[in-house]
Every structure is written in structure tokens, then in C-alpha cells.
Amino acid sequence: MAVERDTGHPVAEGIARARREMAALCRLMAHFGLDDITSTHLSVLVPGRPGHYLLNPYGMMLGEVRPGDAVEVDAAGGIVDPGNGWPLNRTAIVIHGAVHRARPEVGAAIHAHTQAGIAVGAMPAGLLPLSQWALKFHGLTASHDYDGAARGGGLGEAIARDLGTRNLVMLMRNHGTLAVGADAPAAFIRLYYLEQACRAQLLLGARTADDLVLPPPPLRDRAAVEQNQGTMDHRQDFLPVGHREWPALLRLLDRTQPGWDV
Template sequence: MDARAPSYSTAWPSIEGQVSPQEWQARCDLAACYRLMDLHGMTDMIYNHITLRIPGTDHLLINLYGLLYREITATSLAKIDVEGNIIWKPDTDYGINKSGYVIHGAIHTARPDVAAVIHTHTRAGMAVSAMQCGLLPLTQTTMRFVGHLGYHDYYGPAVDLAERESIVADLGPHDAMIMRNHGLLTAGATLQQAFNTMYQLEGACRAQVDAMAARTELTMPGADILEKTAHLYQPGTRRPYGVLEWHALLRLLEAEQKNSAFPPYWS
């Protein structure tokens, strides 16, 4: 290979012993989350992002721009600040996508309660984002978002730092948002919670697209039932969201790894 040619190899030696135990755990969790997003069909080739704050720091972990989600490992994640400056990344010509810190950096800066942010361009998510009616409370899965969902209008690709204020304002105190004509976004006090919220929001969008495509009359419960159901499904009402599910999901990844040609997420 020409010495001047870009380096796009992904064979990076593990940095487990070179970072704090807290950072390494965060890296393993985030790499697992990327793999789970791929496993559940919530990816868009090399696009989109999931960010996670490294405990005790103002730094974020984010994917390199050019890797498939199924390729991402703990070592491959870049460390950035909320302004998008790269603190560390593997020895590679891959960089990061600007929209990753325009959207994510804005939320992490404005919401200290948020540890993780997930953004997607799924088929169902984009479809609902283009519907004037927005997300309808057609299913129990959807009802958890009643009164707990923001909407953000489309202003073009998210590369303008000026859009940060409106993103934060439109998300408000919520942990989920539909970005109109664009896709979905969730946030969480933990990565596990953010993933669980996205899994539910994506499922709600898929169910709505299917129900509306059936071209039959649809039913929705009354306002009192919707409010009661939404309350019961909030993270602090009965149990934290995503924690119980996470261990089962990691077991699923470990089983999948046995037949995978890609390195394990924990490498």
C-alpha cells in the first residue's frame, strides 16, 4: 500500500489497559449498544450516532464515521468533547460525523441528567416523522410517549450549530423526540434506558405504519386511560427502564458472536 494512502484498517489493538476502568466499561456498553441497534434493524448503513458520557468527565464516546454498527468495538470508539473536538481516536483516517456533535453535543450540554443520546433514520421512524398527525396512541407501546414526546421541525441536515438551541428547546424535559422529516431521537439517564426507549419508540412507529397501511378504522383509548398508561410506563414509576433487559440483551450478543466474522464488541 502507498504510504500516503488513507488508512481504513479496523485491526486496532485493545486499549483496555490504557484507560480507566470506568471508561472501559462505558466503551464496552456503548459498543454493545451499537451492535444491538444493528441486531434489531435500527441502523442506516454507516450513518447515525449513539453517544455516551464517560462517567466523571465532560467527554463523550462516539462512533467513527465509516464503520458499520456491527463492526464497532470498545476500542474503535472516539473520545470527543461536547464541541466535537477529538480527544482520542484509533490510528486511522476515519473521523467523526459533524452532525453527531451538533445534535448530541447540544443535548449533553443542556441536559446534565442525560448520559446517552441515540439518533436513528429507520424506515418506520422516517415515515412517522413525515406524518402531520405525528405519533398516534394506537398501542400500549405508543401510550408511554403520550405527554412525553417532543417534535423538532426540519431545517436541513443537522450541521448548523445555530440549530442547537431549537433542538434542546423542542426536546424539553422529555427523553424522546421525533425529528420531523428526519428520524427519531432518544436520551436517557443511562445508556440502557436510552436504548430501551428507542426500542419502544421504533416499535410504536412500526405498529403505526402497519396499522395505517391496513386501511381500516382505528381505535384509541380515552384521555384518562392514555394518561394513566403513560404514567405507569415512565422510568421512575415502577422500575428503571432498560436495566433488567440489558443483561438478557448482552447474552444475546454473546450468542450471536459465536457465528460472527466481526471481532467481539468488548475488544
């Protein structure tokens, strides 16, 4: 196994941190019921190695993944570091590779197959601005029509093209959802709250926007900006999206899954 450990070297430290973040993402997805047996896939950029990213192994449930299991892939889709030797989902290479090539600022991406995300994605109107959760994604939600399993033939590029240059999440119709962020905390918190927003919408049944009390358009726009600026506490301590929650989420893993990061 060619896993690089924290040795005091900046690049090695960055790689070790990325591997830990990958394991944390996998464990958190499983903890909150956002996984799909072995079919969910996630990526985290490898610091100091342009174009390289980590993917979770194919065949492992997300609740099993440890830092050393992640597989490092280069910009061309070649395996650089096999981790503990598990294979990769070809679809994961196609989708995540295309997203990272098209959006270099994206440090992490999560593609999920959740019941609520799939159900809302199949609705013509998509995600409605009916909750504060949903307002996080107002004007920042892409959609992509179903085109089968993305195993090649430009399908990854089509997904990246539909994601666009500024959208934060995507409803992949009849398939699942996609969330991106500057880093692992941002990607996870967006995927988590996208799912919460979809679940809330489904509780309303078949109602349309005309049947609901929704914030007026100017307020929707303002809320989207506010919700994506990060958080500030009473001390004026500002943290980027996901960074307020991330330490608490890691403590959750420490309590419920001791040794997850070994």
C-alpha cells in the same frame, strides 16, 4: 490508541464500561435493523469527565464497532481520545453535543434514520397512543421540523431546544428519530420501542385517530407514568427503564457476535 482499560481505578473502570456500552448499543442497533449503513450516530457520557461523551466512528457500520473504536469528545466538540483513529460525523458532534449540554441528566442519546420513524414523523398527528409501546411516550414526545443536515449554525441547539427539558423521544420530521436516557440501556430500549410503536401505527394505513379505539386520556397519562417507572418482578425487585432487558441483550450479543466487546 489511548483507550483506557479496566485497571481497578474507578475512572478507568467507568470509561471502560462506557466504551463497552457504546459497542453494545452499536451492535444492537445493527442486529435489530435500526442502523443506516454509516449514518446512524449514538453517544454515551464518559464517567468522571464532565461534559465528555463517546461517539461511534464515522465510516464504520454499527455491526463492526468495538469498544476501542469509540471516539471521546469534550464539551466544546474537540477530540480527546481518537480511539482507533476513525473520523467523526460532524452532524453527530453538533446534535449530541447540544443535547448533552442542554440535558446534563442524559447519559446516552441515539439518533436513527428508520423507515417507520420517518414515516410517522411525516404524519401531522405524529405518534398516536394506540399501543402500549406508544403509551411509553405519551406526553413525552417532541417534534422538530426538518432544517437540513445539522452541521452547525445553531441547528444542534434548535434540536435540543425542541427536545425540551422532559421529553424522552423526538420525531425529527422528514429525517428520523431521537431517544435519550439516563444511561445506555434506557436510551436503547426507548429507541427500540419507539420504532415498534411507529411500525404498529403504519400497519393501520391512513386511518385517523377518529377511526381507532384509543385508551381514554386519563389512562394514557397513567400508562405513561407506569411505563417509565421501570419494572418490578414477583419478588418486588425494581429495575430502572432498560435494566431488565439489558443483560438479556448482552447475552444475545455474546451468542450471535462472539468477541464483540474485545
